[in-house]
């Protein structure tokens with residue numbers, strides 16, 4: 001799992017896979033997926049680390065760098081179960 005950002009292209013993501021983008025400056029958190037990444041042509045050929053490098057926080061006046069994390073759907077369902 002270590003180098004998934006350099007091993008996976010956007011086109012390798014499943015349609016339901018979500019990624020978290022967290023701003024290193026203001027901690028703004030946004031979720032992205034294949035559809036939202038591919039709003040610009042040619043992006044599905046990019047590796048995920050290239051998407052991460054290009055991403056900038058959209059908060060007003062911030063433009064901080066974003067850190068990408070994969071949202072593990074099995075962990076999320078386990079987490080919800082633990083709360084119930």
Ligand SMILES: [Zn+2]
Nearest residue numbers: 023026057062
């Ligand atoms: Zn920010």
